[in-house]
Amino acid sequence: MSTPHNSAAESAFAKTVLMPGDPLRAQFIARTFLTDAQLVNNVRGVQGYTGSYKGTPVSVMASGMGMPAIGIYSHELFHFYDVDNIIRVGSAGAISPKLKLRDLVLAQGACTDSNYAHQFGLGGTLAPIADFSLLETAVGAARSAGASFAVGNILSSDVFYNQAADTLNWGRYGVLAIEMESAALYLNAAQAGKRALTICTISDSLVSGEALPPEERETSFTQMMEIALETAVQMAAK
């Protein structure tokens, strides 16, 4: 069994898959947090690993950047690999002045400027939302970890270098942060009848112009990973 983008065996993935954008971060998570991690996919260098965390099988695979990329990988995991839960672990730019660098955002909903949902032919706007059981579990894990976090809406944009729109306008409607993947992930989960959640670390701020240095991006993600992994463990026990 394989797909055009994934050469893993049919039963190679655990029920919960963590998805960072960056393949090297997938490798870092597998090596740092998982026991007995095995490489299960490496098509196009999009590394996927399965191992265990506190005795629970967990997988991690990169999503690549942007909605077309996570659209492909999450569709295949949900439909062809029988994955139940995908937790995106990524970075985001703050739109809200209330967020500081390194804060976490648990994305309850994902607004978008993309046309991704058009494919479903619904004739209206389907609100891309997180699965409540994943969100509730992650909120509990974030509280236990003493994390500085916010729960709310984010914006999944098709453009990083936006030449026309004032992204900060979204902040006037309570949107907290911008990234490029979650709306497609949430829509795919809705279509598949599966669960998805995004947890993001604030790596830069469109409000203040500050940004984390690249080396700090890696270390500040540790708390986010532990919350995502703890969520995976608790979901397996439900």
Ligand code: HPA
């Ligand atoms: N824009 C889009 N995606 C991002 C950003 C941003 O400013 N920061 C981290 N991911």
